[in-house]
Amino acid sequence: xxxxxxxxxxxLLARRLGDDAxxxxxxxxxxxxxxxxxxxxxxLANVALDYLGRARFCYAHAGAALDRTxxxxxxxxxxxxxxxxxxxxxxxGDFAFTMVRQYLLDVFELLxxxxxxxxxxKGLAAIAAKTHKEVQYHLRRSRQxxxxxxxxxxxxxxxxxxxxxxxxxxxxELFAMDALExxxxxxxxxxxxxxxxxxxxxEVEGLLSQLELVKPAADWQVHGGRxxxxxxxxxHLLAQMQFMQRAYPGLQW
Amino acid sequence: MPSAPKTSTPAKATxxxxxxxxxxxxxxISPQRHALNVRRRESPDAxxxxxxxxxxxxxxxxxxxxxxxxxQDVYRHExxxxxxxxxxxxxxxxTSWISQQIVQQLQAAGFAEVAVEVRLAPAWSTDWxxxxxxxxxxxxxxxxxxxxxxxxxxSQHTRRVSEFGSTPCKxxxxxxxCQEPFDYxxxx
Numbered sequence: 388x389x390x391x392x393x394x395x396x397x398x399l400l401a402r403r404l405g406d407d408a409x410x411x412x413x414x415x416x417x418x419x420x421x422x423x424x425x426x427x428x429x430x431l432a433n434v435a436l437d438y439l440g441r442a443r444f445c446y447a448h449a450g451a452a453l454d455r456t457x458x459x460x461x462x463x464x465x466x467x468x469x470x471x472x473x474x475x476x477x478x479x480g481d482f483a484f485t486m487v488r489q490y491l492l493d494v495f496e497l498l499x500x501x502x503x504x505x506x507x508x509k510g511l512a513a514i515a516a517k518t519h520k521e522v523q524y525h526l527r528r529s530r531q532x533x534x535x536x537x538x539x540x541x542x543x544x545x546x547x548x549x550x551x552x553x554x555x556x557x558x559x560e561l562f563a564m565d566a567l568e569x570x571x572x573x574x575x576x577x578x579x580x581x582x583x584x585x586x587x588x589x590e591v592e593g594l595l596s597q598l599e600l601v602k603p604a605a606d607w608q609v610h611g612g613r614x615x616x617x618x619x620x621x622x623h624l625l626a627q628m629q630f631m632q633r634a635y636p637g638l639q640w
Numbered sequence: 641m642p643s644a645p646k647t648s649t650p651a652k653a654t655x656x657x658x659x660x661x662x663x664x665x666x667x668x669i670s671p672q673r674h675a676l677n678v679r680r681r682e683s684p685d686a687x688x689x690x691x692x693x694x695x696x697x698x699x700x701x702x703x704x705x706x707x708x709x710x711x712q713d714v715y716r717h718e719x720x721x722x723x724x725x726x727x728x729x730x731x732x733x734x735t736s737w738i739s740q741q742i743v744q745q746l747q748a749a750g751f752a753e754v755a756v757e758v759r760l761a762p763a764w765s766t767d768w769x770x771x772x773x774x775x776x777x778x779x780x781x782x783x784x785x786x787x788x789x790x791x792x793x794x795s796q797h798t799r800r801v802s803e804f805g806s807t808p809c810k811x812x813x814x815x816x817x818c819q820e821p822f823d824y825x826x827x828x
Contacts, residue, residue, distance in 0.1 A: 436729070
């Protein structure tokens, strides 16, 4: 699809945020019937629902300007057309990996959606304000789990540190700006991701040091999600998620 | 979150039991809820609100969408009725079911043209709950959002089992006095 030149930048940002939320929500859904306890199963599914709801709002907002339905945006685009962050498409891994990713993302989203709730776009500001409330709740839980895993057994601690190691190189993409988002910042619509890094570090480094977890070295980083260049994992996720619409176009529940 | 306007000074630092909690709640109606009540009272289409009192939350069937603060507005323009609702949580699956019920209810009352508009701002919060909703919830066995006392026996000696429960709006708690698990309507 060739639209970056001539389509509404605000709609493209909304679609991008929708991609983040949809892929994250789909990953969390994979825990259904796989979670360690019933309570965690409910919690993961509930968080997943918040993400799917957010994806729908974003796609509805983007779709109005891009002349696409929510379903078309979710189910009829290929991996290269998705612009989600690489971090959210990584396989769910073990429970520690899922919770560490959630924590790193929750801290970011808390800052990002607080900013976006002040957006000059009424539509985006409304979605962000709604999202921000839910993220606060997500963070409460993921932060608590990080504590519990770090201070639990040597196994849970090792797994937590392994997850941090594996995820750390994907963190920088959270703060990356490109021409689209920079222009939207100038227009009073977007959020300057770079400006969120200091607060994010303050919280995350603070908690890691309190829990005496080793902060991974920032000696590698991966980008590409925003340009549609993905890990091999996204294709598999989409194949599963999009199967019904591809096999039975226009199918309704 | 804006705090509720105080119409009287509450008694000082008494421990909150079930009954006293209710006395305190009479003083606390949020500005958001107040605005909603005024809108209904002053609406030229108040009968439409009355009709929609029959639409309940599928997960908490003792509460109507009005009591939950999901129903924000309803008005008629010539033949067309527009209903404005706000979702409790972004992904709450009940939202689309509720929309269908609204359309059915109004069509059954003879309004052929019904539009349901989902409004996100201002975002729903538990401040939107109607005052009576808290009592109804407790009688139904759901605690909160302002107290985690056991809805069965009233004990304050309770613990959180999980931040999340059977629906997006609830968490799972347990009473340590009577041992019963219960849903807690979480404040948002």
